[in-house]
Amino acid sequence: MRISCDDILQAMTHVRPLVAATPQYRWPLLNDALGCDALVKHENHAPTGAFKIRGGLNYFAQLATQGAQRGVVCATRGNHGQSVAMAGALHGFEVHVVVPNGNNREKNAAMRALGARVIEHGSDFQAAREHASELARTHGWHQVPAFHPALVAGVATYAWELLTSPNVPDVVYVPVGMGSGLCGMIAARDALGLRTEIVGVVSAHAPAYAHAFFSGVDTEAAAETRLADGLACRRTDPDALAMIRRGASRIVMVSDDEVASAMQLLFACTHNVAEGAGAASLAAALQEKKELRGRRVGIVVTGGNVDSRTFADVLGRDAALAEAA
Incomplete structure (x- = not known):
């Protein structure tokens, strides 16, 4: 499957009347935590709270x-x-x-x-x-499928915004559910003729795309993440897998504990709410922070639709541990 520059620009005519370009900010505290120059793409600010x-x-x-x-x-x-x-x-x-x-x-x-x-x-x-x-x-x-060329072209408009910013990231981390978000980033990068490295992020508790990326074979694996429900894919999509293997440099797996820590850090540093899947990109960047020094890094917060009780529990983890100590 190929998504052209014209496909993305045509999609923009359908997207822009209802979805303004979402913010992309540098947050000093987050940069300190990562030890690099990070640009956060806030798809949690979209009208439905997600890309x-x-x-x-x-x-x-x-x-x-x-x-x-x-x-x-x-x-x-x-x-x-x-x-x-x-x-x-x-x-x-x-x-x-x-x-x-x-x-x-x-x-x-x-x-x-x-x-x-x-x-x-x-x-x-x-x-x-x-x-x-x-x-x-x-x-x-x-x-309506979870993965389709029209969906990918529409989603690619968020990546177009990020990749046409004044300081194009050297590497971008993108969470992977069924794959439209990551494939949208790949499509925009390729249409623009850029060399930006694109890294997919999956839950370690829903590793189907990670296994399939390495093997090249569509895969089914248990989806048991408790926190990143947007990444809870049990079976890969063949078209998505082909595009991901062609355009992503690698897949990083993050645990629920790492996702929770990323949700906490994002809130502390930016006062933005991210759902588990939305914070997975930051969790992966934190996992690889030693390799990111000196690089411009894109962090895609794909959504902020976490339920109130879950988010309260995540924010309360440090306090509970402190009281137990």
Whole structure:
């Protein structure tokens, strides 16, 4: 799959009316912690609190011209579903989203507020995805995939903003769920003809893409992360894997504990809230901080949709440890 410069600029015409360019800031305290010059791309400031809305706007702008069924369904842990709900409603579609049982309640509420019908099914994203396929077949609904060229081109607009900034990063860390965010970065980098190194970040507790990156074979692995639900992919997508292996330099795995520490640090240094998946990029940069000295580093905070109780627990970890000591 190839995404051209024209594809991204065309997507921008669908994205920009509703999504202003998100901030990208240098934070002195964060730079001190990393020991390098870091630029944070704040996709947590997007209208749905995550980068996914960019892909949804481009996807539905195209779908609306194709005479598709007005009923659509997708599987999600929350951010993709919010994108589909918002963009689908904008074009007059009836949106159904399938989430795993026990999914983030605040993300479920946000999707309902955007007009979607939320259906709980299965123990993880893959089970929800299979149920969404069954519902699509049964009801004749259009199934919105988690990975598609139109989604990648839309998502690539965030990367375009970052990579056309005055000081282009030497290396960028991007979290990986189903792969659209990382592939969007690869597409923008290649379209611009840059040499920026792109590093994918997966949860050590959901390592399917890491294993597949090394083996070159589509892989299934347990997705057991407790904190980074946006990275809880059990099975890789072949098109995403091919693009990632072609364009990323490596995959870094981060633990839930490392993600929690990154969420704490990001809040302490910038007062920004990141969900687990959104903080994974910072967790990877911290893991590799010795190799980053003297380099300009891009940190993509892909989303901030963490539920209140989880975030309170994460911020309270240090205090609990101090009291125990």
